[in-house]
Amino acid sequence: MQVFRAVVLFILAGLAEIAGGYLVWQWLRADRSIWFGVLGAILLVGYGFLPTLQPQVWSFGRVYAAYGGVFIVLSLAWGWLIDHNPPDQPSLVGACLALVGAAIILYWPR
Template sequence: MKDEDIERCVISVNQAIILFILAGIAEIGGGYLIWQWLREDKPWWFGILGAIVLVVYGVIPTFQKFPSFGRVYAAYGGVFILLAILWGWGIDKKTPDVYDWIGALMCLIGVTVILWAPRH
C-alpha cells in the first residue's frame, strides 16, 4: 500500500469517526432537550430547540462516504451506545459500571467489523 493510500484511509476513518460523534451528540442532545421539556418541566422552547437539533442529526450521517444507508446506521448505533453512556456519566452523573463499558466495547468492535471488514 502506498503512503498516499494509507493517508487517504486514515483521513477517511477519522472523518467517519467525527461524523458519527457529531451525529451522536446531536441525537442525544436533541432528545435530552425534549426530555427536559416534557419530563422535567422546562420551558417549551427546550422542545423546539430539541426538535431542530434532531433534524440536524438526521442530516449529519448523509455526509458519510459509505455507500450503504443501512450499514452507516448500523455502525452509528454502536457509536451512539458509547456516546449515550458518556452523556449519562457527564450530564446525568450516572457512573457507568463495568458491564456498561464491556457492552460499549463490544459495540465498537461491531462497528469496526461492519464498516471496515474486507468485502468482495
C-alpha cells in the same frame, strides 16, 4: 483521513441525537420551557442530516448499524457527564464490543 472523518461525523450525529432527545425530555418531563423542545427538535433534524455525509460507498443500513455502536458509547458518556450516572463494568464491556462491531461493519474487507 476517511476514518477520522467518519468518526467525527458519527460523534456529531450522536451528540445531536442525544442532546436533542435530552432537551425534548427536559421540556416534556421536567417542565422546562417550550424552547427546550424547539432546540431539541432542531438538533434532531441535524442528527438526521449528518449521517448522509458519510462516504457514498456505505449503504444506509451499514451507516446506521455502525452508528449504533458509537451511540451506545456516547449515551453512556452523556449519562456519566450530564446525569452523573457512571457506567458500570458490564456497560463498559458492552460498549467496547459495540465499537468493535461497528468497526467490523464498516471496515471488514468485502
